[in-house]
Amino acid sequence: MTNKESPIGLSRNQMAERAARDIPDGAYVNLGIGMPEMIAQHIPRGREIILHTENGLLGMGPSPEPGKGDSELINAGKRQVTALAGASYFNHADSFAMIRGGHLDLCVLGALEVASNGDLANWSTGDEDAIPAVGGAMDLVSGIRAVYVMTSHCTRSGEPKLVESCTYPLTGIGVVNRIYTDLAIIEVTDEGFKLVELSPGISFDAVVERTAAPLVDGRTETEDE
Amino acid sequence: MIDKRVASPFEAVRTVRDCDTVMIGGFGEAGSPIELIHALVDTGARGLTVVNNNTGSGEVGLAALIKNGQVDKMICSYPRSANSTVFPDLYRAGKIKLELVPQGTLAERIRAGGAGIAAFYTPTAVGTDLEVGKERRDFNGRTYVLEQGLTADVALIKARIADWHGNLIYNKTARNFAPIMATAAKTTVVQAEIVASPGALDPECVVTPGIFVNSVVPVATPAHESALVESGMIYP
Numbered sequence: 001m002t003n004k005e006s007p008i009g010l011s012r013n014q015m016a017e018r019a020a021r022d023i024p025d026g027a028y029v030n031l032g033i034g035m036p037e038m039i040a041q042h043i044p045r046g047r048e049i050i051l052h053t054e055n056g057l058l059g060m061g062p063s064p065e066p067g068k069g070d071s072e073l074i075n076a077g078k079r080q081v082t083a084l085a086g087a088s089y090f091n092h093a094d095s096f097a098m099i100r101g102g103h104l105d106l107c108v109l110g111a112l113e114v115a116s117n118g119d120l121a122n123w124s125t126g127d128e129d130a131i132p133a134v135g136g137a138m139d140l141v142s143g144i145r146a147v148y149v150m151t152s153h154c155t156r157s158g159e160p161k162l163v164e165s166c167t168y169p170l171t172g173i174g175v176v177n178r179i180y181t182d183l184a185i186i187e188v189t190d191e192g193f194k195l196v197e198l199s200p201g202i203s204f205d206a207v208v209e210r211t212a213a214p215l216v217d218g219r220t221e222t223e224d225e
Numbered sequence: 226m227i228d229k230r231v232a233s234p235f236e237a238v239r240t241v242r243d244c245d246t247v248m249i250g251g252f253g254e255a256g257s258p259i260e261l262i263h264a265l266v267d268t269g270a271r272g273l274t275v276v277n278n279n280t281g282s283g284e285v286g287l288a289a290l291i292k293n294g295q296v297d298k299m300i301c302s303y304p305r306s307a308n309s310t311v312f313p314d315l316y317r318a319g320k321i322k323l324e325l326v327p328q329g330t331l332a333e334r335i336r337a338g339g340a341g342i343a344a345f346y347t348p349t350a351v352g353t354d355l356e357v358g359k360e361r362r363d364f365n366g367r368t369y370v371l372e373q374g375l376t377a378d379v380a381l382i383k384a385r386i387a388d389w390h391g392n393l394i395y396n397k398t399a400r401n402f403a404p405i406m407a408t409a410a411k412t413t414v415v416q417a418e419i420v421a422s423p424g425a426l427d428p429e430c431v432v433t434p435g436i437f438v439n440s441v442v443p444v445a446t447p448a449h450e451s452a453l454v455e456s457g458m459i460y461p
Contacts (some may be wrong), residue, residue: 009279021384028412041434052232053398054257054328054329055398055401056252056307056398056400056401057397057398069449070397071254071255071397071398071418071449071451071452072255072256072398073397074252074253074255074257078252078253078254078306078307083397089395089397089398089400090334090399090400091401091402091404091405091432092328092331092332092333092335092401093332093333093336093403093405095332096328096329096332096333096346098348099329099332100329100349124354127343129317131304131305131312131313131316131317132323132325133302133303133306133325133354134302134303134325134326134327134328135302135303135306135327135328136302136327136328136329136353137327138327138329138330138349138350138353139327139329139330139349140327142347142348142349142350142351143329143348143349154315159241169264169353170352170353170354172351172352172353173351174353191248223366
C-alpha cells in the first residue's frame with residue numbers, strides 16, 4: 001500500500017549506528033523515546049557519551065538483565081534501565097535545568113514532520129479523539145543547542161515527512177539542525193534542506209522525489225561558492 | 226520536641242479537604258506513593274485538582290482516585306500511558322478537565338511555587354498550541370512566554386528513608402518531582418520505607434530538608450503499581 005516503490009535504505013539499526021558515529025566523545029546527550037533510544041546500543045568503541053534521561057538520571061546504562069530490574073530505576077519511556085559508574089540522580093527541576101539551561105550538548109528526537117526552516121512537529125497528530133500529551137519534547141527543543149531528528153524519510157503510507165511547512169501541531173519553531181533518515185542525512189540551513197550524505201545505493205533524485213520541499217545537494221558545494 | 230511521625234496513611238491524609246489541590250509525586254510508577262493515594266481514596270475527598278506528571282495506570286493508585294470520581298482536574302505533561310484507560314475515557318466523555326503543561330515547565334512552575342516566585346518567562350512552547358493565552362515578552366532578542374508558579378494544599382510523596390524531623394532520602398529515579406512538590410505544598414505528607422531517629426542520616430546526604438515536610442508515615446514494603454496492575458487489582 002505504498003504510493004511509490006520505496007528504495008531500500010538503511011535499517012533502523014543502521015540508522016542508529018550512523019547517527020551514533022556523529023556524537024562526539026564526552027557529549028551529554030538526551031535520546032528521545034523510540035527509535036532514537038537505539039543509538040545507545042551503537043556508540044563507537046572508545047567514546048564515552050553520558051546519556052541523560054529527563055526523569056532524573058545522568059549516566060543511564062542499558063536495560064537490566066532479566067530479573068535484575070528495579071521499578072524505581074527507569075527511563076523517560078518508563079522502561080527499566082541501569083545506572084553506569086559515575087551516574088547521578090536528581091530531581092525534576094534540576095533535570096530540566098540541564099535541558100532548559102542549555103547544559104546538554106545534543107538531543108535526538110523522532111518526528112512526525114520537519115519543515116525546511118527547522119520547525120518540528122512530533123507531539124500531536126491533532127486528532128480530535130486523541131488525548132493530548134507533550135512530555136518533555138517542547139523543553140528539549142527549546143533548550144538544547146543541537147537538535148537532531150532520527151526518522152524514516154516517509155510515513156508508512158509513503159508521504160514525505162520533510163516538508164515546506166508542518167501540518168501537525170508544532171513542538172518548536174526553527175529548532176532542528178540535522179535529520180538522519182533511512183535514505184540520507186540532511187541539514188537544516190538558512191537556505192532550507194541541504195543533503196550532506198546519501199545512504200548506500202540511494203540516488204539524490206530518489207531523495208528529492210520523497211522530500212516535499214526543495215533540497216540542495218550539499219555534497220558538491222564549496223565554501224566560497 | 227519535633228516528631229513528625231504519623232501511624233497510618235489514613236491519619237496522615239485526612240487533612241485533605243474537598244476541592245483541594247494535591248501534588249502527587251512519581252513519574253509513572255517510580256516514586257508513586259500508592260499507599261497514601263489509596264488512603265486519599267478512603268477519605269472520599271472530592272473535587273480535587275491533582276498535579277502529577279501522568280494519570281496513573283490500571284485501576285490502582287492515581288487511576289483509582291480518578292476512577293472514584295474524586296478528581297475534577299489534572300495538571301500534567303503526559304496523561305496517557307500503556308495501561309491507562311481511566312483518564313482517557315473520562316476525558317473523552319468530558320467528565321474531567323486537563324491542563325497540559327510541558328514537563329520542564331511543570332517542574333519549574335512547582336519549583337517557582339515552592340520558592341515564592343509568582344511567575345517566570347520561558348522559551349518552552351513559544352509558537353505552539355500550548356502558548357495560547359499566555360503573555361509573550363522578548364528578552365535579548367529571544368521570545369519567552371509567561372508561566373505561573375504552582376502551589377498546592379497538600380503534597381503526597383514517597384521516600385526511601387525519613388527521620389522524625391522529615392529529612393528525606395529517595396531511591397534512584399523515584400525522586401523525580403518529590404523534592405520540589407515538598408516545597409510547594411502547605412502540607413507535605415511522606416511515606417517512607419525506613420523511618421529513623423534524628424542523627425541516623427548524614428546531613429551531607431539529606432535531599433529534602435525536614436522543614437518542607439509535615440508528616441512521615443512508615444510504609445515498610447510499598448506496593449509496586451505495575452505489580453498491582455498485573456495482578457488485576459482494582460482499588461478500593
